[in-house]
Amino acid sequence: MFDLKGRRAIVTGAGQGIGAGIARHLAQQGARVWVNDVSAEKAERSAAAIRSAGADALAKPFDVTDRAAVVDALSDAEIDIVVNNAGNAGAHDMQVGPFREMDPSQWAAPIDVNLHGVMNTTHAVLSGMCERGFGRLITIASGAGVIGLPIGVAPYGAAKAAGISFMRHMAAENAALGVTANSLALGLMEMTEVHDNALVERLARSIPVGRLGTGDDVGPACVWLASDEAAWVTGQTIHINGGNVTT
Template sequence: MEPHAARPLEGRLALVTGAGQGVGRGIASCLAAAGATVAVNDLAPTRADAVAAEIRDAGGDAFGLAFDVTDADAAQTAVGDLEIDILVNNAGVPPGGGRPNRFAQMPPEDWQLQIDLNLAALMRLAQLVIPGQAERGWGRIIQISSGASSRGLAIGVAAYGAAKAGGEALIRHLGVEYGPEGITANSLALGLMEGVGRAGDPAVDRLIRGVPIGRLGRPQEVGEACVWLASEAGGLVNAQVIHLNGGTVFGR
């Protein structure tokens, strides 16, 4: 289907992981507003279904697709028969937010979880969607990454940063390997986003003072960047890491 200028993703099917809240919700809403049908993934079916219903109420097209992205069998069952044109790999924070810890004191199961969620899940989903994209001659893969991938931070997120950096490396290779088949792959490395704490909290205020534009990022801004990368207008961008951080160097 030829996309309309006001709805550049008309006729495309997008999968957004971790889209039941926060940044993922913003991404799913923006892709739907741009004309895509959105498969809203979340670990919790109630969250996935609620966001899908919210999108439909706004005039978009979406359905809930709850599964654990770290579960290979669940991912295959959920995604295997879908013709996914746009994969936005957003799920990246473990239930409960994970446990920040200095690396030498970090239990192996904690850093393994970060690898499973932020690297292996991306690899798995990319393997599931790329063959169909290549057959159709068009596809978009977008990793939601973090500034923690490119700068060392003394806040206990070494494993998270390492896993995100691995995902960015994978994206670069995918873009080069599959660009000739009409598929682009890019990463959006986020800075500090809304939701890191309560407004007026002194700790949050200190973080905001470190952002040159004087505020935190908004989920819709990430969503609009995803729309651009997924559209024909963003088709020249491939195998890149783009930092959305207001000029700050701090991680998400």
Template sequence: MTPPRFHGYAALVTGAGQGIGAATAHRLAAEGASVLVTDLDGARAERTAAAIREAGGTAEPLACDVGDRAAVDTAVAHAVTAFGRLDVLVNNAYAHHDDAPLFEDEDDDSWAHTLDITLTGPYRCSRAALPHLVASGRGAIVSIGSVNGEQDFGGHAYSAAKSGLASLTRTLAGHAGPRGVRVNLVAPGTVRTGAWAGRDDALKRAAGLYPLGRIGEPEDIASAVAFLASADAAWITGTTLRVDGGLLGVNTGFRRAMAGESGSAG
């Protein structure tokens, strides 16, 4: 019988207490990886890890603030100590704040915090993990970007951070490739996570703008992460994989407008 795709692998997933991070941790564990589930909220991390263990997987929880270098270094060291190695890093943790009505009223602290967690956080995590990923001989970094990094969907700081993360993916891929580590990014469209809680009407409207007729689920993104982290993607690095239901490739709203149909953005 063929062993699971991540048999013998160890992975660290940030922001894994809920949403895309939790789904990714579950997916990697279901395919054989030992997973360090990290989250700013330690209780959320524990719940995800417990659910993975209940399902027969291997997982440990750890509270980790990716805005704190010491906490990041501790998390990477914890993964290596607990599992004996580190093969996969998934940079999923992010921060977001609502735009001010006028750009000139944007707040410096909110801007800085969003960039620090969303862009500099993956930088800290990748820096700490890289020597261990090199040592594994099959290391992979997969970061979670966004369609916001490629097109305007609002969110000045968040979009700038995600665009920067795509650039970091490319430059780090060039640096790490000769050392045997692949670096890629998944760019999701609208995904049903806690960030959309209480906004079901907006999600329903948004679904109509997707060529595939629905918004994404966390598991859709986890599947793409698992592919890029695995040996199935052994000759892929420095790429951005859009997992967006066709949003950026097909302008559904425009097509409907030209056909005389109604449609509005969510």
């Protein structure tokens, strides 16, 4: 079950965090994984860690918001599985605050990576997937793309919602051609840059399971969605959030 041998996968933004975990799980199931990141150094470090555990991974650095770079890297690559994980505000710091106080220049980064990045990768691989009769599109979304939150992330939430909607349309357009498209809406996850234990403990208390999520909670869901066994699962948004029932 869930054997990915012979499949070529790419995980975007997999140089660290959740994406690195997803790439590791896909590779452990036999996929040949391209570890993408805008940072070549991070991509190489993450791919090397997977290789050192005996699985197949290669660094493929490029910026998912750069359409020409995406086309160059992916259009002839016979990709079977795409996990659109690059997110947050992309290569920029996330600008958090009430929307009424935001400068319009602060909206572009989250929309660019979470919507245009997903469209860029999808457009580059989709025709090949349809011609070969197999494809798996998986977009890493967020609870913030499903419900409203008073935490100052409106442009990010709107961009994640757009990614979810885009997957639903890809599912409907391509279902008969063997291509599925789904989203995973994540809850509060461990963050690479956050080392404030008191904050982490406070956040963990708000989650029924009692801890923040990790790549090991998301990777197995990607393995399942990428597998032959998930052929009848498409157009869905699956919540992985430690039991947070508000989403």
